[in-house]
Amino acid sequence: MKTVEIKNRDMAWPIAATIQFPPDFDDKQSYPAIVAVHPFGSCKEQTAGNVYGKALAEQGFVVMAYDASFQGASGGEPRWIEDPTQRVEDISRVIDYAVTLPYVDEARIGVLGVCGGGGYAINATLTEKRIKAVVSITGVNIGRLFREGFSNYDPLGALEAMAAQRTKEARGGELQVDELLPATPQVAKQNGLTERDVFEATDYYKTPRGQQPGGATRMLFSHAQKTLAWDAFAFAETLLTQPVMVVIGQKVGAFGAYRDGMEIYGRATASKDRQLVSLEDWSHYDLYDKSEPVGLALEKLVPFFKKHLHETSTAAKRVAAE
Template sequence: MIRSFKLSSLSTQFKWEMTSIRHSLKKSLGLTSLIIGALTMNQATLADQPLKLSNTWDKTFVQSSKVDHKKVTFKNRYGITLAADLYIPKNTSGKLAAIVVSGPFGAVKEQASGLYAQTMAERGFVTLAFDPSYTGESGGEPRNVASPDINTEDFSAAVDFIGLLPNVDQNRIGVIGICGWGGMALSGTAIDKRIKAVVTSTMYDMTRVMSKGYNDSVTLEERTKTLEQLGQQRWQDAKNGTPAYGPVSLELKGGEPQFVVEYADYYKTPRGFHPRAINSNASWSLTTPLSFMNMPILTYIKEISPRPVLFIHGEKAHSRYFSETAYEAALEPKELLIIPNANHTDLYDRVDIIPFDKMTDFFQKNLK
C-alpha cells in the first residue's frame, strides 16, 4: 500500500510535488497545483519556426549497430512540428510492421521511449520514438505544457508519418506508451482504428491522477479549491503574458516518499538524466493540470477491442493500480503482465527485466 502524506490544501499524496511550488508561489497566489513537479522556464523554438535538432548521439542508452537511425520531423493535426527518432532494422526488405513509442510523462525520446524503440527495431520492426508537443525537440509554444487531447493526437500524427514510409505496411502498425504516455496510447488506440495493437508499460492515467489524486484520494472540497487556485493563476499568467513556472523538479530535500526517490534516481543521475527532459532539468507550467482535470482519457477503453492490448507493470510500483483498473475496464483480447519485484521506474530502462521478448511475440502475433 502506498504511504499517506498530509498536506493541508491537497490530497495526501502530493506533498512532495507541492512543497517546492508553494515556496515559489507564496509571494503571488499561493497556488498548490496537483501533479506538477516544479520548473524553470525553458523557452525554445516556436511552432512555426524550423526545429533545431541535435545531430549528435545524445541518448541515455548505447547506439545499436543492428539498426539504422535518423532524426525526422512531421506535423500533427494542430500544425505543431514534432521531432522524432526513426529506427530501421538493417538487412531487411519489403514492407515491415511498425511501432510508435512515446513516454514517460516529462521525459524525452532520448530516454526510455528511445530505448524501447531501438530495442524493438533490433527485433525487426520499424520504430519511431517522438517528443510530444511542447516538449523536448518538438515544437509548440509556450514550452512544457501537456494536453490529453493534443498529446493523444501526437500518437496519431506519428502513425500518419510512419505509415507513409515506403518500407512500412500501413495495416501493421502498433503503439507502445510508457508511464503517462501509456494512458495517451490507450486513448489514441481507442480513437484511431489504424492502430492494430497496443502495449502500455508502467502506465499512468494522467487525467485520473491529476483530477483525483493518487488512489483517488482527492475530495470534492480539495478539487474545488485547486481549481479556484488554478483560475487565479490564469489571471496572473494573463497579466504577465507568459505562464508561470517554479524551481527545477525532483530536487530532493529529504523525507520524500520512496517512489519520488526512485524518480530522482532515474531522472537526476547519469542513469537517465537528459538536459531536455522536463523531469530532469525543468518543469511543467503551473496551469498544466487544467485540461487533465475534466477529461478522463480512458472513457472509451472498451472500444480498443477487438484489437489486443497488453498491460505491463511492476509488482512493487506505486502506480500498479492504474494498469489493474484499466485492465478490468478493457475488453478481450487483453493481458496484464506483472513483473516480479519491479518498481515503477525499473521498467524505464532495466533491460534485464523489461519483457522485450513478450512484446516481440505480442506484436509479431498481432501485426500480421
C-alpha cells in the same frame, strides 16, 4: 537511426522524431511499425525510445519515437504544456507521417507507451483504428493522478489556483513552470521525499542514469486544467477492441501504475486479446531501464507485437493480387 521533423497540413508546429530501423533494413521492403510514446515529463531519448524502441527495432520493427508537442525538440508555445488531448492527437499525427513512408506497412502499426505514455497510448487506441495492437509499460492514467496525488487530493482547489494563475499570465505576469521532482536524489532524501515512485523518478531523471536535455520534468501549471477532467480509460469497455498488453510491476508506488494497469486490464473486455504481465519483484521505474525487468517485459511484448502485427503485409497482398 534517422532524425525527422513531422509537420502535417493541419499542424501549426513540427514534431521532432527519430526513426530506428531493423538490422539489414531495406527501404524497398515493407515493415511493421511501432510508435513509441514517452512518459509525462520525459522525451524521446529516454525509456520509450532508447530502451524499448531500440529493442523493438532490433527485433525487426521500424520504431518512431517522438517528443510531445510543447516539449523536448518539438514545437509549440508556451513550453512544457501537458495536455492529454494534444498528447493523444500527437500519436495520430505521427501515424499520419508513418503511413506516407513507403517502407511502413499501414496495416501493421502498433503503439507502445511508458508511464503517462502508456495511458496516452491506450486512449489513442480507443479511437485510432490504424493502431492494430497496443502495449502499456507501467502505464498511468494521468487524469486520475492529477485529480488525486498531483492536486493533493483537492482537484477543485487546484482548478481555482490554475484559473487565477492563468488570468495573471494573460495580464502579462510571469509563467508558473513547476519542477516535478527534487534536483537530486540527495536533495530528495534531505527533504524526506523517499516515497518509492518520487525517489526512483528522481534517481532516473536527475542522474546520468536517465537524464537527457529534452527530459525537462517541468509543467506549465496554468495550462493543466483540462488534465483534471480527462480519463485515459473512458469508454474502454466499448471502444478498446484491438489487442492490448499491460505490463506492471508489483512494487507499488504513489503514481499508481499498478492500480491503473489492473483497472484497464479488467475493463478491456472488448479487446481481441488482452494480456496482463505482472512482475513480482519490480517497481515502476525499474521497468524504465533495468535490464532484468525490461528483459522480462520484452520476452512478452515482442511476441505479442509479432503475433498481431503479422508478417503478411498489405504490400505483399497487393503484389499477390496483381
